[in-house]
Amino acid sequence: MSARDDDAIWPAAVATLKSLVLLAARRLLQGRPAMMTDNIFKKIIDGQLPARILHEDELCLAFHDLHPQAPVHVLIIPRQVIRTHADIQPEHQALLGHLHLVAARLAQQLGLSAGYRLVLNCREQAGQTVPHLHLHLLGGRAMGWPPG
Numbered sequence: 001m002s003a004r005d006d007d008a009i010w011p012a013a014v015a016t017l018k019s020l021v022l023l024a025a026r027r028l029l030q031g032r033p034a035m036m037t038d039n040i041f042k043k044i045i046d047g048q049l050p051a052r053i054l055h056e057d058e059l060c061l062a063f064h065d066l067h068p069q070a071p072v073h074v075l076i077i078p079r080q081v082i083r084t085h086a087d088i089q090p091e092h093q094a095l096l097g098h099l100h101l102v103a104a105r106l107a108q109q110l111g112l113s114a115g116y117r118l119v120l121n122c123r124e125q126a127g128q129t130v131p132h133l134h135l136h137l138l139g140g141r142a143m144g145w146p147p148g
Contacts, residue, residue: 035124041077041132055106059098062106062137070117071140072110076103082133085122103137112139119147 043049045061054074055062065073076099082088088096100118107116116139121128 035129035131037131039081039130039132041075041130041134042081045077045079054109055102057102059095060102062102065136069136070138070143072112072116072138074106074110074137076106076135076137077132083131084128085120085133088133099135103135106137107139110137110139112137115139115143117143117147 040049044051044063051061051063053061053063055076058079060076060078062074062076065075067073078095078099080092080095082092103118116137119136119138120133121136
């Protein structure tokens with residue numbers, strides 16, 4: 001990446017950071033998660049924002065979460081924008097299966113043989129904050145139940 005490319009990413013990164021700060025403020029005021037209007041995952045897919053990518057193929061992308069909730073916290077996102085789990089259709093069946101296969105492969109590669117958790121939040125009340133379907137792969141510590 002050239003210095004010019006790096007300079008082009010910073011305005012988008014600053015705008016995303018502002019969105020995250022506003023989101024955090026809304027969450028604190030409302031006492032519940034709020035969905036962003038900006039799709040930062042699409043910006044990562046398009047190369048407009050940097051990410052620590054672990055896996056990339058024609059259907060999906062997996063990268064480290066910026067705010068990990070466990071020693072291992074990876075986000076697995078489809079390239080196709082599907083706003084929430086409630087928006088999936090029969091034609092997404094193969095894609096959803098692919099996301100799970102990628103999650104299992106990454107869990108093995110990341111040494112999560114003792115176990116891991118996959119989380120898929122749907123809409124604000126469940127904790128979804130980015131309007132793009134995604135799986136959280138969490139591991140590296142014991143997970144409690146109920147989750148929250």
